[in-house]
Amino acid sequence: MSSDVAASYDALPYPAFAFWFTHPNQLAVMATLFGLDPARPQRCRVLEIGCAVGGNLLPMAAAAPHSRFVGVDVSGVQIDLARAVADELGLDNVALVHADLREFDPALGPFDYIIAHGVFSWVGDDVRAALLDLCRDRLAPDGVAYVSYNALPGWHTAGVVRDLMRLHTEPFEDPAAKVEQALAIVEWLAERAERAGEDWRAGFLKAELDNARSLPGTTALHEYLAPDNQAFYLQGFLDLCNAHGLSYLSDAKPWDMWIDNFGSNIAETLGPVPGIIRQAQYLDFVTHRRFRQTLLRRNIDALGRRIDTAVVEGLFVQASIRDEPGLAGIATGAPVKVANPNRAPIEVAGVVPRVALHLLHRGGRRALSFQALFDAVIGELDVLGLGAGRTETPEQRQAVRKELSRGLLRLFFGELVSFCVDPPPLALAVAERPRTGAFQRWQARHGDAVTNLWHEHIPLGDAARAVLARLDGSLDHAALAALHPDPIDETLDALLRGGLLLE
Template sequence: MSDSQPIAEPSYDDLPYPGYAYWFTHPDHLGVLAHLHGLDPAPADACRVLELGCGDGGNLLPLAWAYPESSFVGVDLSETQIRDGVRRVGQLGLANLALVRADLGDLGDTLGTFDYIIAHGLLSWIPEAARAATLALIGRALAPHGVAMVSYNSYPGWYDYEAVRHLMAFHTAPVADVGERVAQARSVARWYCARVAREAEEVKGNLMVQLHERIAESSDAIIAHDYLADHHHAFWFQEFAGLAADSGLQYLTSARQGRLRIANFDDEVATMLRKVADPVRQQQYMDFFGNTRFRTSLLCRAEHTLDRVAGVERLAELHVEGRTATDVWAEELRDHPSVALITPVGGVSIQGTPLRLALSHLFRRQPLALDFDTLFGIVLPELLLTGADGGLGATEEGRAEMVVSMVQELARLYFMEVVQLWRRPPPITLEVGERPRTGPVQRLQATEGRTATSLAHRHTLLDPLQRQVLARLDGSHTVAELRAELGDGVDDALDFLAAAGFLLRRDADEMD
């Protein structure tokens, strides 16, 4: 079945796509990955950022407030979404964020160059000419040490999803009403996935169960634009890399690693992959073996010679934040030789007292980030007390060896999304204090919907009381006043907001 099947694609003006923040597009995160590969990227607090297909600016608004010395430009074709975004920009008084309604093909070179360019959820859903124009624009506008994040659906993993997409389009082609078309598309897709999961359990069961759940939980806008879009093109990675090369760009790495690292495959596949010298071919093999469905590829200028193995020196310059749901050194787990964690990549076994202690201290401080020297200074006394240092803690050389080992182990876990690395962590605190405070973007979001963006740029679902509390955290209300106004549960709500990274440090006053 061809993608030319006439399905009367819903307009983004008629059914706006929800504006979310995506942590893996954060300029600090992109800068970390560029730094680890030998580039000298601009810091997040002094950079220029362009987002193509920005929608209502939901991804840029929190960044523009957090980094007032940086400048941000968002471009989208939807008049409705740009108008909504401009309204919020005005409400928040963000002079460093411009949202522009324009066709990507008409932009030319008028916008200048950018340190970071984001094109998330765009490339697979636009016509062929627009795809070429997008990559050409990135090639012209990317700064010498800049990084672009381009996401797209990818083969071979998209094949099974593609069958469902075609069924949804075919089934709803005769339906004119947008709402009815979305409802019927959702219904037939869930029916199909459930049926295939039963009848082909061994082959496609888990995949169809996951897709059934994804479709059930997706908003109408996501169904309309992700599955019923008139234009859709999934890429083989080699095809994407070739198009990027035509625009003077090369593959850097992935914003979300997933399984796209040799260490995340079994020994047999890893041995085979290490024999493939060409990084593009190596990545394409990974897609075959990992059945990759979606990629978040980072691009840089083609003239750079990249370091594909990050040195300890570069890693040690960063800060590390825990992202675990389990304290791997909890009292009830200490007698266990290892602790298994479930990550976005799969299961990982955490072994060794030094690493488990480091993760435990990070767990207790989440979402704060520590530099490696501080973390090691916290862990070392406990290692010496228990004798778990292996005698290395007695000498300067031994301690240096322990630091290197800890940095390398935590870097491995970074690529499995167990920890997060930062160049310049956000000004978060775990202390509620007498007059707790968050940012104006977070307060505005709390009044508009069920979700808000944390100070670490993470999209967070909030319950009604948490939203009510968050909306009032401008620093003028004491905790006692919040309790008197909102009743029981305020303390629990504040604890949740602190743990989720919504509370500003006291020394961040100049940011508001």
């Protein structure tokens, strides 16, 4: 990895950010669904390649004191910043290593989970090869590697914008000036294309400009102006992985794997395409996909692609939706469209799945075991007067159990619910003396966003910051109310809904 790459991150460190889809809980869920027996997230070994300032790794370490974490980065400045936070918080289960991954200490490992987010596309061929070899050599037998990369065909158009940015910013030395000028030249060209009326470039230039503007300046610099930026078709990426002894397990995000999410016409057309990889490659053309997050495993033996719904019964589940899905028309099992916070609405059909989603939403951010949810669904069916023919005999209840596991699987791939292996110990209600984690208190004291107990990035307002920073369980509501003029009950309720209060 060139000294220029290290220097760029030393000069402008990557912003601290957590990514839920890289968390061992999410990787363990996907591995479990597709036939592996992964390590439990609360007792595992994790390596993050390109850990930057620790924004993704350190909250994992804080939340899993019995697990071991290693972060490696080529930027000494970023590693020093991460070490300072780890030392201040007394995190003794994490090691932060300043090193080129081509010279990674062979004594470290094996690892149950290896995370490489925002690395693969932005390094040279030799470093990419070293990364894949490291994954093959250091993964445990049922281990999972997460690798993200810029994808084709989407980066064909994004690459045009990148080339223009690099051409225009070549004379500038200051990183901030580079970002400012990069945005300015794309805006200039986008305005010219838009004025031309029917110029086909106007749409993609505007979309790329909006994307670049949405990124922090440091991210825009490393994304568009880095010397290395190689995009891959899915099939080409997996051919490379196979050559290094790794094979496809799944996508990191469940939505991307369920073809029905993209509409009936696409599902009907691409459904007959043989093979999950070939089908996904077609879908990337349909969606003009520009970024992928792929989970890999060692080439040991073949995995079946059909999910056994009984596996769901060993997982915990929580609602991912914000709005109450409602029970209108539930007696007939009529399908309803349920809003998805980050995706298109999903149609939910059937009495049992709809009742389950209703109960999960009512339970807030705390996850339920499958058995607890099943018991609650049986009880709710009786309360709603829908138990006849469903809850009266063991055979009927077993049929409900099977319908629940199948329904939850569809809700999971529609990202209306989340599965987990080791759920965080979240509060069901606001306690008299509420508390959050030490890492979250530290984040509230030092910035305007935190990582919640589901490893999600949560922006904070002034009231939430003031209160969260003091939630160590020692202050009651009256004392907390004195910290900010906003109503304390509203602030605490928001923190509860945000997955930030511990039981």
